[in-house]
Amino acid sequence: MATFPQPKTRKDRGVRKIFCMPVEGGEGSCIITPSPLQCDTRFPREQETLKNHFYFTDFERHNAEIAAYHLDKLLGFRRAVPTVGRNVNITRELYALAQGDLLKTFFISPDNNLCFHGKCSYYCDTAHAICGSPDMIEGSFAIFLPGKEAAPRKVWRHPWRRGYHKRRKAQWEVDDEYCELVKEVHPYNEGRRLLDLMDMAVLDFLMGNMDRHHYETFKMFGNYSAPLHLDHGRGFGKAFHDEISILAPIYQCCLIRHSTLATLLRFQNGPQRLSEAMRVSMSADPLNPILWEPHMRALDRRVNIILQIVRECINKSVDPVHVVINDFH
Numbered sequence: 001m002a003t004f005p006q007p008k009t010r011k012d013r014g015v016r017k018i019f020c021m022p023v024e025g026g027e028g029s030c031i032i033t034p035s036p037l038q039c040d041t042r043f044p045r046e047q048e049t050l051k052n053h054f055y056f057t058d059f060e061r062h063n064a065e066i067a068a069y070h071l072d073k074l075l076g077f078r079r080a081v082p083t084v085g086r087n088v089n090i091t092r093e094l095y096a097l098a099q100g101d102l103l104k105t106f107f108i109s110p111d112n113n114l115c116f117h118g119k120c121s122y123y124c125d126t127a128h129a130i131c132g133s134p135d136m137i138e139g140s141f142a143i144f145l146p147g148k149e150a151a152p153r154k155v156w157r158h159p160w161r162r163g164y165h166k167r168r169k170a171q172w173e174v175d176d177e178y179c180e181l182v183k184e185v186h187p188y189n190e191g192r193r194l195l196d197l198m199d200m201a202v203l204d205f206l207m208g209n210m211d212r213h214h215y216e217t218f219k220m221f222g223n224y225s226a227p228l229h230l231d232h233g234r235g236f237g238k239a240f241h242d243e244i245s246i247l248a249p250i251y252q253c254c255l256i257r258h259s260t261l262a263t264l265l266r267f268q269n270g271p272q273r274l275s276e277a278m279r280v281s282m283s284a285d286p287l288n289p290i291l292w293e294p295h296m297r298a299l300d301r302r303v304n305i306i307l308q309i310v311r312e313c314i315n316k317s318v319d320p321v322h323v324v325i326n327d328f329h
Ligand SMILES: Nc1ncnc2c1ncn2[C@@H]1O[C@H](COP(=O)(O)OP(=O)(O)OP(=O)(O)O)[C@@H](O)[C@H]1O
Pocket: 016, 017, 031, 033, 038, 081, 142, 143, 144, 145, 146, 216, 230, 231, 232, 233
């Protein structure tokens, strides 16, 4: 059995990311990479994406990372890194281990709480600090993937990436024939990858994640491996709005994996709805409840929407076998 090197130095010890927020009231999430550290301002569970914010200025939510892991698992993908919530003592568990640039960003706020903001290109300053109460904070912890040496990864630009610009649109947003182009190019012209993107669209639509700019695969498996589902801090931002454009890969290509369709039908028809399955699964997390109730209702509503779109694809297709693909995954 392969073993991966354990972190040795203080610098690379510990969990890859902590999306955190104060235990009481307050706001806040941050991502701790070993170094540097990135952070954003914080939110309580019922905080929606701010109305005048874009998907790319939305703040990250630590509980979205946890919920996304459970959702990915229930959908049968198991492509998201196991992620769990817990309370962290900033003094003992972060400050005591911090070094260098990260260490310099810790301070005591006027309200006598221990805060830090880390170092990153934006939102890492005193005004956007993460503060404990007085030094306890909620965090989400993801299993640290093996490093570059043990298991190198390849980063791919997502073909349905958004424009990440306040005015400009991406090609797929203006060209309904876009999928025909994607289907022609490697690695989408053969193998499992295009269907994996359909799975990713299902996952992202269910949680309302519009922030899928890149994805990664393990190089050692070549193109026979599923993309990793990483970076879900911007999921679960709008419980009352269903962002249909996240399903563009599915309605533009009219494709879905048979096993994924079967899973969605099971969540629609019972015995257990997706929201119930999520409730049971997330009840094991120390920070339960993880999601605000309206997000749970949104999950069931969105299952129906995906199935409706697949139905429309089947109805307009010459033969349903071109829409629902059984590739035995
Ligand atoms: N569990 C993990 N173990 C190891 N590395 C990880 C893990 N999760 C994410 N990473 C790596 O850390 C980097 C940042 O992660 P992530 O995308 O979640 O953060 P981000 O702040 O949203 O980044 P971006 O601005 O690129 O979207 C990525 O390059 C990813 O490869």
